[in-house]
Amino acid sequence: MSAKAYALSDGNSFYCSCERVFDARLAKVPVIVLSNNDGCAIARTAEAKALGIKMGDPFFKIRDMCKARGVRVYSSNYAFYGDMSARVNAVYRDFSPRIEIYSIDESFLDVSDVRERDRESLARDMRETVRAWTGIPTCVGIGPTKTLAKLANHIAKKNPVLGGVCDLTDDEQYDHWIIRVPVADIWGVGPANARRLEALGCDNAADVRDLDPKVAHKAMTVVGERLVHELRGTPCLDLETVAATRKGCAVTRSFSERVEDRATMEQAVATHAFRLGEKLRREGLATNHVTVFFHTSEHDRDRPQRSVSTLVTLPEATSDTLALLKACLHGVRKTWRDGYRYSKGGVVTTDLMPLATSQRAMPGLGQLEREMRAALMEALDACNHRFGRGAVVPGAAGFAPNHEWSTKFEMRSPRYTTRIDELPVVRAA
DNA sequence: TCTGGGGTCCTAGGACCC
């Protein structure tokens, strides 16, 4: 059996790079993209990082500095980033048919069949092609395991001298770099495990590699044991080329303004339930229970705190919006209490199952009704897809666009690639 | 004034069963 080789390619400051693709003025200036409600910085270009902006910095704390230093600030534009991600992945597929889309900006590729001496040039070719065809700059890490590919990618990002590519299937490169990566920078090692590993005397990735797997197991359970093997070049994690069916689905949002009355909470939760139905139907999944939650904010010190999480059982597994809505509103009504300033709420489901296999005969709702409901949902989704989300909504529950609690995106760029009326305009002089 | 959203995996411990 031939040795495995994985490549991990990711977009540099991906959301920011997307913004730069359609606005040449953003090149070389600091750019950041904010989370929902324009809350925190979640993507920063190198120039923005150089100004000291950290991942997750609350925007209100850095707003003045951004203004003073000319940082260009954007709200999240998920439709746009998702579309750019699909384009980038289409290019990856030309370089390897076996690909795992790991996140919106990262994909693993199986490059085992590429001769060792050709891997680096393949990676460079791929970077250039992605850049040319999509405008997105990337870095590529290669390794005999996914963990080492991830490590290689990290090294490529941190060391511009490498020109965006690092290949740890090369023994010399491996020996050179493995001792230079701090424990906390290893994929799968968070703050808690970094502390445990440091207590075992581990300073860098080589020290973790040299740990007795049993010792690693004791400190970090099977995760630690796997990590040691992966760092040694023995794969424990394979490529997941077909996305696993998801196990849970949630729609949760912080409110842009605190919610203090029940009717408003019902609107918000109904909106999330509506979205939940869309997500479930898109993937052909169903649920027979849903958890509704809402809570106050820890940031509201000196205010009474309350956190509600209530499970509502549905009569049968479904993805029907009207059924979900009814259940979720019931969840709000039975747990509501006045006198609190709620900051966030949502709906969560776990134990999802394929709709097709989940439905069984149920008294009161026959096959005909079920088919009519399914057709109604199909029409609902088609209308909202064509005319924009919220074009058709249930009459009850006080649906209306742009409530005071709705998520804010005050600095969002146009949806350049997915909305015909927001296409970039080019003028020839 | 203003602090994201959505996932996965793993384990411990209790409940329950035979």
Place this chain on the structure above:
DNA sequence: TCTGGGGTCCTAGGACCC
């Protein structure tokens, strides 16, 4: 007086990821 033991299922919580 002495009072089994092993298995499964479920849940909550921790940890991590992007």
